[in-house]
Amino acid sequence: MKILNTLLVGLVIGLTACTTDPNSPGVEYMPDMYRSPAIEAYVDYGQEPYEVGEEVARAQRNTPSSRKPVPGTIPFRGEDQLAFALPYAFGQTPEEYERAGLELSSPLVTNQANIEAGEKVYVAMCTQCHGTEGKGDGALSRNGHIAGIPSYSDKLKDLPEGKMYHTLTWGKGLMGSHASQLSQRQRWEVIEYIKVLQVGGEMPEFDENGMPLPAEATPETKEEPKAPAAPAMGMGGMADNTEF
Template identity: 75%
Template sequence: MKMPKITLPVVAFAISIIFASCVNDPNSPGLEYMPDMYRSPAIEAYVDYGEDPYYVTEEFAASQRNTPSANRPVEGTIPFVGDDKAFGLPYAYPNTPEGYEAAGAELTSPLETTQQNIEAGALLYGQMCTQCHGAEGKGDGAIAKNGHIVGIPDYSTKLKDLPEGKMYHTLQYGKGLMGSHASQLSQKERWLIIEYIKTLQGNDVESTETENNN
């Protein structure tokens, strides 16, 4: 069979490359066709390596190299961004009786009391709290009824005037036979549930909905 015409130049080219790769010096890496792939640059965070001097001149690249590419976060700060930034800070009150009282006096919800928030809270309450507190918050959930946990207070009587800061404190650390829910509920979820509990307390909850709230 006759070989296609293209074959000879291709074979010659391949052989020339193979020979070109061979060098006598044992320490030489030979011809590197894509050096970037052999020796990838060791990039450090917060260091600007500048643009490639090949394209922008060494002088310009050197001046770039001396300026940091990103600012380091200020020491002791906690970065948080986005819509949920009100919920990104660590809890400020200690797990002590004084911390509980202080939270009750000072801590207020970053959420607005809207129908939407109350409904979202009701859903979470149904998933996380009814087994003890009962659907209506009377302290008569299934676990209370079968006698495993006793003394669950009724929101509408004993806890009628419990401030929201204390509710949050209890969700954070737990209280008595109720465990901490800090690892099970995000900060926002905790405040959503509290919006719902405020309706179970039976007090007239004033809507804090503002006109431009959607």
């Protein structure tokens, strides 16, 4: 019995203290759990079990998704990107504003869906200054906080869409940039609605495909909306605007 005890103690001591290095962790059980290998993709480590082989690694490095894009290029992410996710090509100068007016046009179709989406943006983001009818008489204008907001159907009735987009992107005068609040698509959508406001704010009729029907171009119907709109503006919107 004594001999057995001595043997057992000897065995335990022998197993736990068989090294003289005080920093040694001793016998490790499942070392992978303490030291997980940090394997990089596309690299041949030349060791089991992670061996890839230089040939395979090189083939992997050569797939398009693992290559760096050519400097100055933009990764292509689908058709929609062509219209809505390219960097804005017009600088923040008066000359570039004029150029945008001549060269920049909307990628959107003028249809019911886009006009109505634009109206939603307009009501949420623009009426406080521009007013529900776009006459420049929103709450911030009426209470005198922001002066000189022009009416879309008067001073701005011929403003081209490129200039509108430029102003929404960079801001102009007292109107700040809306580039961080509105996506490029939303900016073009709200412009679709402003184009409606430019011609008096009357929503057009749409056909079954959502395309606007041409306004009845008879002289009487053309005159009709104009007649009530003009005096109303003279008393309301215009009076506000003439202060400057």
